[in-house]
Amino acid sequence: MAAGRGQSAVAMKKESVAAVPGRAQVSGVEKLERRSSFARQPSLRLLLAERSEEVLPILLDEIVRMGYARAFVASSNFESGQISVTAEINCPANYIKRFSTFLWSGDDPLVGVLHKGEPAVLPHAALNRRALYAHPLIFRNRSRCWEAERARQTECLAVLNDRSVRRMALQEQTCSTCEMRGYAYVVGVDLPKTTSERQLTELRSLIELSNRYLSRLFKVEHYYNRMRDMDVVIAQMETVLASMADPVILTDPQHRVITQNRAAERFFSIPENASEGAQRALELNNLLFSAALSSMAMSGTDSSRDLTLVDAKEGEEVLFEAVTAPTYSREGLRTGLVTVMRDVTDLRKADQEVRANLEKLMQAEEIVRQDRDRMSLVIEAVGDPIIVADNAGKPVQFDTLASQLFGKIGEDVRDQGRVRNLVKLSAYLTAFTFAFGQTEEGKLKLYHPPTDTHVEFNTRSGKILDARGQVSHTVTVLRDLSALRKVEELRVQARMLEMEKFAATGRLAGTIAHEVNNPMEAIKNSIHLLQNRVKPGAEPVYEILKSETDRVARIVRQMLGLYRSSSQVGGFDLNRVVEDTVTLFGRQLERAGVQTELELGKIPPVVGSADQFRQILSNLVVNAKDAMAQGDLPESVPDGDTPLPETKMRLFLRTRHLAGAATGRVVVTIADTGSGIPGAIRESMFEPFVSSKGEKGTGLGLWIVRGITQSHGGKIRVRSQDGKGTVFQIYLPVVRR
Amino acid sequence: MAEKQKSRVLVVDDERNVLLTYRMLLEQEGYEATATLTAKEAIRLIEKQKFDILLCDLSLEEKRTGFEVINAARERYAGVPAVLLTGYASPEAAEYARENDVAVLYKPIEIEEFLKTIASLLKESHA
Numbered sequence: 001m002a003a004g005r006g007q008s009a010v011a012m013k014k015e016s017v018a019a020v021p022g023r024a025q026v027s028g029v030e031k032l033e034r035r036s037s038f039a040r041q042p043s044l045r046l047l048l049a050e051r052s053e054e055v056l057p058i059l060l061d062e063i064v065r066m067g068y069a070r071a072f073v074a075s076s077n078f079e080s081g082q083i084s085v086t087a088e089i090n091c092p093a094n095y096i097k098r099f100s101t102f103l104w105s106g107d108d109p110l111v112g113v114l115h116k117g118e119p120a121v122l123p124h125a126a127l128n129r130r131a132l133y134a135h136p137l138i139f140r141n142r143s144r145c146w147e148a149e150r151a152r153q154t155e156c157l158a159v160l161n162d163r164s165v166r167r168m169a170l171q172e173q174t175c176s177t178c179e180m181r182g183y184a185y186v187v188g189v190d191l192p193k194t195t196s197e198r199q200l201t202e203l204r205s206l207i208e209l210s211n212r213y214l215s216r217l218f219k220v221e222h223y224y225n226r227m228r229d230m231d232v233v234i235a236q237m238e239t240v241l242a243s244m245a246d247p248v249i250l251t252d253p254q255h256r257v258i259t260q261n262r263a264a265e266r267f268f269s270i271p272e273n274a275s276e277g278a279q280r281a282l283e284l285n286n287l288l289f290s291a292a293l294s295s296m297a298m299s300g301t302d303s304s305r306d307l308t309l310v311d312a313k314e315g316e317e318v319l320f321e322a323v324t325a326p327t328y329s330r331e332g333l334r335t336g337l338v339t340v341m342r343d344v345t346d347l348r349k350a351d352q353e354v355r356a357n358l359e360k361l362m363q364a365e366e367i368v369r370q371d372r373d374r375m376s377l378v379i380e381a382v383g384d385p386i387i388v389a390d391n392a393g394k395p396v397q398f399d400t401l402a403s404q405l406f407g408k409i410g411e412d413v414r415d416q417g418r419v420r421n422l423v424k425l426s427a428y429l430t431a432f433t434f435a436f437g438q439t440e441e442g443k444l445k446l447y448h449p450p451t452d453t454h455v456e457f458n459t460r461s462g463k464i465l466d467a468r469g470q471v472s473h474t475v476t477v478l479r480d481l482s483a484l485r486k487v488e489e490l491r492v493q494a495r496m497l498e499m500e501k502f503a504a505t506g507r508l509a510g511t512i513a514h515e516v517n518n519p520m521e522a523i524k525n526s527i528h529l530l531q532n533r534v535k536p537g538a539e540p541v542y543e544i545l546k547s548e549t550d551r552v553a554r555i556v557r558q559m560l561g562l563y564r565s566s567s568q569v570g571g572f573d574l575n576r577v578v579e580d581t582v583t584l585f586g587r588q589l590e591r592a593g594v595q596t597e598l599e600l601g602k603i604p605p606v607v608g609s610a611d612q613f614r615q616i617l618s619n620l621v622v623n624a625k626d627a628m629a630q631g632d633l634p635e636s637v638p639d640g641d642t643p644l645p646e647t648k649m650r651l652f653l654r655t656r657h658l659a660g661a662a663t664g665r666v667v668v669t670i671a672d673t674g675s676g677i678p679g680a681i682r683e684s685m686f687e688p689f690v691s692s693k694g695e696k697g698t699g700l701g702l703w704i705v706r707g708i709t710q711s712h713g714g715k716i717r718v719r720s721q722d723g724k725g726t727v728f729q730i731y732l733p734v735v736r737r
Numbered sequence: 738m739a740e741k742q743k744s745r746v747l748v749v750d751d752e753r754n755v756l757l758t759y760r761m762l763l764e765q766e767g768y769e770a771t772a773t774l775t776a777k778e779a780i781r782l783i784e785k786q787k788f789d790i791l792l793c794d795l796s797l798e799e800k801r802t803g804f805e806v807i808n809a810a811r812e813r814y815a816g817v818p819a820v821l822l823t824g825y826a827s828p829e830a831a832e833y834a835r836e837n838d839v840a841v842l843y844k845p846i847e848i849e850e851f852l853k854t855i856a857s858l859l860k861e862s863h864a
Binding site: 517518519520521522524525526528529553556557 | 752754755757758759761762765824843844845846848
């Protein structure tokens, strides 16, 4: 492209040179003569010509000086094929006209001379009143053009024309190597009537010499024109390079920078006033760049490298992708590398962001998936039918239970029960979806296929809104009220059953006690009567009889105690009952090595049966004593004044009035440092026949304590710790009388 | 002991074996014990002779009670000590016993308590 354009530029230049009017050139010649007085010889005069267009006017002038009347130069235009006189001396206009012709006018004698390439004397008859000497001038040279020499080509226009070995057609007067377009002129000289052979030879030599000069200058001008043309191309290329936003650097084979564009200068060219930091940064850039180039040159022909450079002006790092391609001369030699660097900082950032976002997205998806799985589990575990519907009230998801009622989503439901259920559900969902409220509760009576019954469901619905606040979905949970009712009923039944059980146990105990009581009274008395009449060998058996009977007697006594309300119900002094009890068991406690502490507060009279409270306290004090005696204390402790060893066994009784609503409550605390209530019976200790005392206990004590307490509207609180002790607290309401 | 031998005790209980053992216990203790199964017989005996103390079961034959016997005895001998022996006493019965100065012993009765109660009541009435 560049070469072609250069070629045409040369051709234009050539024509402009050839088209210079002859007369004007003559005056130029006169000036030259005045300047160079030494140039008297025609050959020397011709040497004065510095431009190709100056040669032909000098030639014409010399011809006239030789004594010829008139002379002219006709030049041919290769493009149009026209031949016309472009310079003349002493030629009138109508004379000149005769020599205007075309290259392809084969019968024109002038054209014939040009094609032949040989000078000729044309007889007068043809064109002129006189004979005309016609001499063709074409570009010729003895030596090849430089391009041909460098390319080692033998064929060059100049040489071919000079040797006349193989004549080229005029239309093809273009050098195959340097692409220079040649020229074709005809010099015409009017000959006088007689012209000697010597005169013609002289004329011929002069014209030949002129052509040699012309050819040389023409060649020089061709190169000049080509240089100009290349300058333009280079300027254009530089503009292109400069206008590129990416740094472009051309380096020689030693990686020295030949040229770089402005974008590259920013990173590699160190300005004179650069700060030390900037300078160092730029030096580092150059170093990195050279290293990258070296590694790329090693790796192959085309290559790319990532390169982080510092923008000295902005002070920030820029990530480049440097792509290099080797440059070659016309001869195919490597002349260096061209490197184009693409700023991929944003690209990489974007890439990283995309990757990070993808990662996040995947994580989010995982979380959503887990949530969904968890949600599904929850829904399945709820145990209530759940319906998810779209914003048109159309169900889109049923859980397993809902599917029982309505069939599966997308399934063609045929059976009447489910079809009716679906109609009811649809009506409900539509009403809710388009209602204003965000939540709704209602009732739906639906057919329940598994049980073949109709069940009334309690509905609870909520709306799920999208980002714009529009209903996206609705969720409805159905609750089987009949199931709830059943549970409630069962609960009541269980309570009643428990109460009945308690009552029955009590009644049974009472009845048994009554029926057992009298026979036992007889047995017990009989045993006593036999006391000193047992044969020596039968004594152990007698003792068993006695102790077992005592045990049964105790059981019966305890059982009946609950039903024995011999005392009047009224206000009594609880403190007095506590004191009486402690007095009653005082000796026993003392014997067991238990220290008893009393802390009797100021309390209002308690309404109830004092005897029954005596029973409560007796049971609890005996329990406390037994719990402490279960320890390591010896069976018998010396009576009387023998001081007791330091003991950890303590029984603590306290009464307090807790002020509160109305008249408040009275609380009796019975605390011991005994063995505690075994874990195994804590749950059941208030049930009848539960005991930790083995054969010693009846298992009725606490049952009675609870019965009496409850019949007085009171409550019992128990805290017990294995090996540490037990605290019973009985709270009794104070009733104003 | 001489003092005790003089004390005549009437014991009434509708359970034959129980009555028998009470009598034997009392006799072993040195009392002069008279035992009867029915309220009717008891009242007949009271009309014949004086007893120092009455021990009566609460519920007796044909819905009769120990209180009937005690009242009959006290009509004749005011202030004669009496003990009600019972397995079960309604609140009203217990109240009645207290009001009429009748001691109550609940079956099964600890023999020690049984004898102590009788002894102390006799001691009180003689004093």
